[in-house]
Amino acid sequence: MTDFNKECLNALLNKEKFDEFMRTQLEEGLDQLLESELTAFLGYDPYAREGWNSGNSRNGSYFRQVKTQFGPIKVQVPRDRKGEFHQHTLPAYGQHTVPLESTVIQLYSHGVTTREISDLIEKMYGSYYSAGTVSNISKQVASQVESYHQRQLSDKFFCVYLDATYIPLRRDTYQREAVYVAVGIKPNGHKEIIDYRIAPVENIEIWGEMISNFKERGLEQVELFLSDGFVGIKDMLKQYYPKSKFQRCLVHVMRNIKGKVRVSDRKEALDDFKQVHKQSSLKEAETVLHAFYDKYDSKYSSMIKNLQKIEEDLLVFYQSPKQIRPSIYSTNMIESINNMIKRKTKPKSEFPTEESLDNFLGVQAIGYNDRNANRTHKGFGQVTDTLESYFD
Template sequence: MSYLTTELLTSLLWGGTAANEFLRSKIEEGVNAVLKAELAGFLGYEKRSSAGWHTGNSRNGSYQRTIVTSYGKITVDVPRDRNGEFQSPLLPERKQRVDSLETTIIQLYQRGVTTRQIAELIEQMYGHYYTPATISKITADVSEQVAQFHSRPVAKRYAVIFCDAMYVNLRRDSVAKEAIHVLLGITPDGHKEVLDYAILPSESALNYADMLKSLKKRGLEQVLLFVSDGLVGLSDAVQSEFPRAKHQSCWVHLMRAVSRLVRPSDRKAVLDALKRVYQQEDAALARQELSAFLNSYRRKYKRLHKLFQNEASLFSFYEFPKSIQQTIYTSNLIENNNKGFRHKTKLKEQFPNEDSLERFACMVYCDYNRRFSGKAHRDFRKHIRNYWRCSRIEFSACTIK
């Protein structure tokens, strides 16, 4: 057992100083010893050694600095040399707190913790109180990052934009679930990114239209296809902003809706028959299969046909190259993104205010865009180019080369 361990145990067992205070004092002693050794190494001789005579530089006293550590404040005697050249890498200039503490504060702030809560947590964890104003100053760049995310330029053209919303608990006057609307795009080169998000009380087609208007101001000009669930009015809303774009309803959501309308004993047979509709080779065969499906269950389940009234949005994916149809006939891509977001919020019962949710969402989506910035979605680059050429769509400034 080392002397340090023995001394620590003695302190704890016999009612001496608290463990944190004991460790703080030892850190203070250790840092001061290191600083003296660093100066000796810098000058090339020990204190009072004759080897230092006529070397052109010598010791010149010291000055005190207070440093905040994980165990509290320590006071260090920073040695000086006559020429003013000595600088310890152990103590960066003009810093009173360790970088790890600032990083912790910023990460807590990004995850939606309020400045007052952070100040209380830091005091408990580090034994040093930072006022909410100080925390706000440290984290000011996080709020700027949120504003930049919502105003950053986007590409002119996207092959596909997925639209979806998820609900999270948010406190205003009281706690209620509110919708985070998300737009996720795939570029002609196959790169995917979260284009924007908006926090609003409930999901609405008009909310997505407003988000698209904002994206148009940020540079978006053309979209080939929008993919979404069965939100009423969404197809009309997105096409009001991009009249030439197609719309695809998610077949997974359609399957879920059908499942709710049939008896459990019939569910497997009905869903197997419905799968054959969107697994056909082309749209004409799919329409025939859908007609046969509805006819076979018309009497038993009369409400099924209402789910398939908007036929224009059911088979848009067939107009695109076969190699990418599996990506665009459902909204699974954005659903997986939302699932990842929910996983990150598992430990939070609620967000204390809209700003905290904004920061948290920005952190998650910036990280998503960073992770996928260098990855191209399969087959888009090659086959979207051919699709544009064959369909004679005017994309003269297309980014595909």
């Protein structure tokens, strides 16, 4: 066992000794790295003859304090006589301004309160940032999110997915509240989170306000809306986009079927219904759907009557090119976004204010849109010209 290993093992028995041991090792290691860096810059070792009359030489050193997770250490930074040497081992001087502000913004955007952030920053860096200072920094996030909500929208989307998810929020009391999300795909296949809204529950009035806002911000034409069939949503959409079509999410329909048949019949019934979206033409899909009616009507007549009432909304996606049908028979795409948001909220049991939740969601939406700005959704790139022809 080396002397280093022995000292390390002995120090591990006492945290204070271990921290002191690591500080000493870090100081020695950084000093050696900095000296090696200057040697590489000058091109000769200390006291080497080739350094004589070279035009530049070592010129002592100065001490610099560096904060580490084991406490502050004092590092000896060497200098050259001409002052041309700039070391890269240590971060540049500063009071953590850029990285600290970045940390504050990231924490705030994830729903952490300004008080919690200031306490955390003090523990992490040993320098106190008041809740007011943190609040001023975090206003950068709020400004970005406000701009996101007010930005001008594209004048047309081929399809727009609508869905709501629920996230814990505290007002006077804790409660899971609805987050209304709209995701669109343009005729060129580029997708984006168009916008979102926060409200205590899902209702048609909020959806109406959201869709009306889209119109005001420049969205003139939508070929197809997709939703789970929330009561009244189809009629509401027609008020603002009378030429648009409406597709009911077939995955939600299958979930309803699952809840309305016996456990012993579920697998067979769901497998049969899945065949509806796997056909090559509308006519074939209608044949499969009517065969489903005939097979289960005697056992589950109520379920079949409900399906027949919404039949005109089940097969609309067959009117679109076959290359994109796998993407437009359900709201799976928007549900994957909702699941991503929920995964990121897990570390946070609840959001303390609507503003903190709004900022969290805004950062997720802006990030998603930036990542997908130049990506074409699967299948859409093959039929861009065809999709453009759907619009005036």
